[in-house]
Each structure stands twice: as structure tokens, then as C-alpha cells.
Amino acid sequence: MHARFSAVTKAYDVRGTTPDQLDASLALAFGRAYAREVGVAGGGGAVVVGHDMRDTSPELAGAIADGVRAEGGDVVMVGFASTDMLYAASGRLDLPGVMVTASHNPAGYNGFKVCRAGARPIGFDTGLSAIAEVASELLDEPAPEPRGTLTERDFLSEYADLVVGLAPVSGRRLTVAVDAGNGMAGHTARAVLDQLDVDVLPLYFELDGTFPNHEANPLDASTLVDLQAAVREHGADLGLAFDGDADRCFVVDERGEPVSPSAITALIGARYLAAQPGATILHNAICSKAVPEIVAERGGTAVRTPVGHSLIKAEMARTGAVFGGEHSGHFYFRDFYLADSGMLAALHVMGALAESDRPVSALMAEFERYAASGEVNSTVADASAVIEELAQAYADHPQDRLDGLTVTGPDWWFNVRASNTEPLLRLNVEGDDEQVMARVRDEALAVIGK
Template identity: 65%
Template sequence: MVPAASRPDLDQVFKAYDVRGTVPDQIDAELARATAGAFVDVTGADRVVVGHDMRPSSPELAAAFAAGASAAGADVVMIGLAATDQLYFASGHLDVPGAMFTASHNPARYNGIKLCHAGARPVGRDTGLSEIRDRVAAGTTYTAPRAGEVSHRDVLADYVDHLLSLAPVTGRRLRVAVDAGNGMAGHTAPAVFERLTDIELVPMYFELDGTFPNHEANPIEPANLVDLQRRVLEERADVGLAFDGDADRCFLVDEQGALVSPSALTALIASRELAREPGATVIHNLITSRAVPELVTELGGTPVRTRVGHSFIKATMAETGAVFGGEHSGHFYFRDFWRADSGMLAALHALAALAESDGPLSGLLAEHQRYALSGEINSTVDDPGRVLEQVRATYAGRDGVTLDELDGLTVSHDDWWFNVRPSNTEPLLRLNAEGRDPATMERVRDAALDLIRSHA
């Protein structure tokens, strides 16, 4: 065990929702092994499931974690290459805690660990991750009288079965372009789409390559969707799907090559879930378009607003029994998927809705795109708290304006709103704005940005 004093600052690696850093200076096999022992101790697990993505460092780190968990007395089920939602499926299906080795959309030099309790319940800073970090920092060694057994199991077919049982795709034939970004959708998409006989698949960058040779596997950045937009138009595809590196997020491009707002997809999926379960609760985070709670209410459902972040979404879903939750970052959560997020399940809902309709995707989504959204804009600031106070002072007391601090600061008006919230890990403020039309949004966005950056 590496002495705690010689380790990098663990607070830089153990973040709000996961463990993440550069390899090997911040994350290495020894840290993975130590984290496994602490994870078994904190969760009390006698069995854990472990998966990993396609990054060059992932197999070694996953094997080290398995060795550490085994030494601590837990049996280990290795599922090998997996998308993050495939690991969540395994955790839920087997009802055991899990560990997924991935750094999602981060560059190749990064890796990390997403941890969950049994049933895919999240492990975050307030739900066990701080305790795990403290045990790792203390250098405690976990050696059980009997080492656990390490076995291997392929859960891909069971994962596909479950997804298709939740969102079967039937109806007219569709041509679908899929950009896997050389990430784990290149592993899961072929298994899913080979079962969809009425789908003509146009694959893009399905080769698993953790160096990301074509573009970053981060579809929230428009530059990374340019190839997909072009391919949709060239192939006359009905829809384009883009996944991030670990395939837990999905973004859409319509038949005209236009980017689809994740809020519009949230509203579409919410309408499908409410048709299946009238009156159900739907979760949306506070940077999601106003169109989402409006539509949920119009359809007889109950919208519930939460902070940004999967741990808040999942906790609120558990408290309310919500059937579905969506985030504007492209994460979509399903009660019937153990309240976990699945990019592939969101994609299947979109395909199912499109296959059942007569028109194009742009027409199907028109009702769900009522307002103009800015997207997230980051500003580097020395003192985020001081800047937030200045924004608050500037807008407090204005006619028709309300403020709330559910997550950062949200400033609302009948015609517009914007939210400014600090990053958990960097000296950044993140701005999202929406207006009744593009001109209103741009005016509100620019005024907020000027205020933020003039006090940075």
C-alpha cells in the first residue's frame, strides 16, 4: 500500500460523483486496489460487479480493483467491456454494488471510477464516497480471512433484452446514423441494432479506441456533432444519435441536420411515460427548458424541479416515485432502469416515437421546443461566490423578477430566466439562459455574461 503521505491530493481525485484524474500520476492500479478495499468496507458488500471502458488503462485498473475487492473478502463478477449504463444494469439485475472504470468524455490521459450501491443506487460525496476517500487516505489495508472469488460474466444480451422490453421499436422503417465517438456505444449499439430489423444502421466511429482519433467523445459540444450532422444529410437519415465516451448520454440530430435540445428529448420521453402511466411524476433539473414542466402539467403529470447532478435526480426520483427524469446535459433517468441513466434507452424511446409517427423528427419535436435556450456557457472567475453576490444584488428587487438558490442562483421573469452556478471542481461559473424567443434569450444571456465577466 502506498503511504498516504506520498499520494496525490485525494480531494483532487475524489470528486462529487466519482473518482477521476490523470493516469498514472493521479490514478494508478494501487489506488484502484485501495479504493476497492475501502468500497467493500463502506458498502458491506459480499459481492461486487466490475466493468470497464475502452481506454488503454482501463483493463489494468479494473483488474486491480477486482484484486482489492477480492482481498477484502468480496466475490467479484467481471463483465469486461461495458457502457456505464450496462454496468448499472448489472448492478440492478444482480442486486450488488458496482464499479465502472471510465472517464466518460475526458481525454485519453484520464480515467476514473463510477461507483454504485446495490440496485445501481449512486455513490457520491454524501452517500459513501467521502468515507471511501478517507479510508484510502488513511492507508488502511483490507484483508479478509477468506479471499473472494473472481468470475467473469457476459451481461450484454441480458442488457439488450431489458432495454428493448422497456422501449420496443415498431412501425415504419427508419435509417439511423449513430456516432459512437470511438467510445462504448461501439460495443453496445451493434448488439441493440441487430435486434431492430426495421432499422437501417449507418455506423460512425464504432471502433473502440480510447485515444479518440476522430473527435472528442463529448456530444454536448457542438463541434463534436459536425460529422454526424453531415452524415445525416448525406445519407438522408431520419435521425442521428451521438453518444459520449461511456455511452450514458445521448444527443440527437434531426433529419435536417439540426441539433435537438436535450430538453426537447426530455419532454418527448416524458410524454411517452405519462401515456403509459397517467398522472406520474417527472423530474427535471433547473436548467431544463420551461417547456418540460409545462408539457408535463398539460399531460396531467406532476413536474418536480431539482438541482443539477445525477445524485440529486436519483434521490428525488426515489422520494417521489417519479417514472422518469431528464437533465439538459443529456442524462436521462428511468424508474424501470433502477432510476439510473441510460443514453441507449433514451435513444430507443426517440426511435420508438419516430417509428410510430408519420412525419419527420423535426415535426415530432416542434411542440417540445417552445423557447430559445443558450446552452451552457462557462466563465473563469477568481471568486465565484463574490460574483454570484454581485449578480444577486443587480437583479434583486427588479419588477417581475424572482430569485431562488436551489442550485447557484436562478433569476426568473415571465419572459425569461437564467441560472448561474459554480463548478464543483474548477473556478468556473456556468450560465444557462432561456427566453420566449431568440432575441429575448440573447439579450438576457449577454447581460448576464457581461455582469459575470466584468466582475471576474
């Protein structure tokens, strides 16, 4: 693989800084290789392409489209899109898809998320590395003149109709503060929420890939401050925060307090089990143990999975699960082509709230059972060696290696896993109460710190 591609090809997508790592020449070669991988080269069909609001995204999307067309494939360009809107277009049109986005990364980054027809995922081991290998060979080769066609299509209203149809909201009228972070929810949220009986308090809906107000990364608590203030000031029923490509959604309650994505997973899982008794619900390895408990109590089957969208989508297909949640704020839906959608998750939360006469804090109380540390990142030279040291330090406790290392105690558990992209070890700890969690967190960090 060419050094330029090895630097930017990750486990689930292509991502790097622009223009030094990602530029139009790399995107052109990627588009050509992608056309071959998904079978549209030589006139074998079409690819749908969308992009986010970053300054470099239109050029990169255009270069990918040129690469596909140079191989004889056709392109349906949907323009500005959230990642879940691109998945919806791939599913509804039954076409392979490319989304140009760097999600929550800072302004200097960009990237490509890709899927096969029907929004089926492509990860490193299921086609992405093969695309990068072929693209490496094409990088310095002049591309043929485009032979395929280019069609522009506005898919926004179809996307909005699809998600509202899957999770209708009815009941009392809600006031909802929405922080788009100058990301793609500024394009999609209004189209969706205008169909609902809600009052919207919009924050940072202007598309701006320089992120002038704050990074579009709700996992960072500092980016929620403006949303929390707006909820409190205006007496909103809840607040929604989306990341840059709007495939993740985070919730704050009427007090402005963040709601755990694990609790959202349990809530949405409970809604599906009420409608489809006995259904299977997925949860990843760092979700709260409250999730499988609640699924079991409501007659469902809980299946624990590794972190990562390609793995979760494959497991959904294998198990027939109706829904899956990750503690990072990704939520996956069988009736949404097995894909993740922050907007669809938001609609489920609003639907549950509108049907209830309780505030969000009371609605979620039954799903928030334990004390969690949140993700604690440590910079380490050798993540694998540190994980083995932790395994030895806790050798007398049950352990598993489904995703990193999970150690379980009588009233606590922790998971530690290496980052795919940075020299970091990610620790998540949960205890039956705050004191237990803090003790185990500090003990584990002491081993990591050695």
C-alpha cells in the same frame, strides 16, 4: 484524507489523470475501501466491475477487483461495458458495482463511478468521501492476498434484451446514423439495434480510448459535425451521438440540426404520461420551462431538481417519479433501477419516430418552445462572489437557490452555477424568443465579466 484521494474525489465519482493521479496502487486501496463500505468484506457477497475502452481501464479495473478480493469479497467481472450496462448488471444481479471510466474526458483521464446493490447511487456525501478516507489509510499498507473469487460474465445480451424490452420500437423502418465516438456505444449499440427494424449507419464504432476522430463529448457541438454530415448525406431519419461511457445520448434531426435535451425530456415525459396518466416527471434546474408546461398540460406532475445524478436518483425514489431528464443529456428511468441510460433514451426517441409519419424536426416542434443560449462558461476567480453580484444586480426579480442562482423575468430566466471541478461559472439563459434571450445573456455576462 490523503492528498492523492482529495485531488481525485469529486461530487459524484473519482476522476483524474493517469498515471500521475490514478494508478493501480490507488485503485487497489479504493477497491479495498469500497468492499468495506458496501458490506462485502469478510465474505459478505460480491461486487460487479466493468470498464470502458481507455488504455488504462483494464489495469485499473483489475486492481479494484484485487482490492475487493483482498478484503474477502467476490467479484463478477463484466469486462467492456457502458456505464448504463454496469447499472443494469448491478440492478439485475442486485450487486454493488464499480465502473472504470472517465466518461467524456480526454484520453489522459480515467475514473471510477460506484453504486450500491440495485444501482443505488453513491455520491460524495453518501459514501464516496468515506471510501476515500478509508482508502487513504490503506494506500501505503500492503494488501492481503486475494481471498475472494473472480468470475467473468458476459452481460451484453442481457443488457440489450433489458433496454429493448423497456422501450420497444415498432412502426415504420428507420435509418439511423450512430456516432459512438470510439467509445462504449461501439460495444453496446450494435447488440441493441440489431434487435430492431432499423438500418444503422455506424460512425467510429471501433473501441479506441485515444479518441482518434473526435472527443466523445456531444455537449461540444464541434464533435457532432461528422454525424450531421452523415445524416444529410445518407438521408437518415435521425442521428444519435453518445459520450465515451454511453450514459448520455444526443439527437440530431433529419436536417442534421441538434435537438435540445430539454425537448427530449419533454417527449419522453409525454410518452410516459400517455401510458401512466398523472405520473411524476423530474427535470433539472436548467431544463427549458417548456418541460414543466408540457408535463402539466398532459396531466402529470413536474418536479424541479438540482443538477447531478445522485440528487436526481434520490428525488426519483422520494417522489416515485417514472422519469427524469437533465439538459446535459442524462435521462433517468424508474424501470431501469432509477438509473440513467443514453441507450434507453435513444430507444424512446426512435419509438416515437417509428410510430409517427412525421420527420424528427416536426415531431419535436411541439416540444421546442423557447430560445436557449446553451451553456456559456466563464472563468472566474471566485464563483460565489460573482453569483452574489448577480443576485444584487437582479434583486428586483424573483430568485431561487435550488441549484446555483436562478433569476426569472417576465419572458426569460437564467441560471448560473459553479462548476464542481473547474474554476468556471456556467450560465444558461432562456427567452421567449432569440432577441430576448440574447439581451439577457449579454446583460448577465456583463456582470460576470466585471
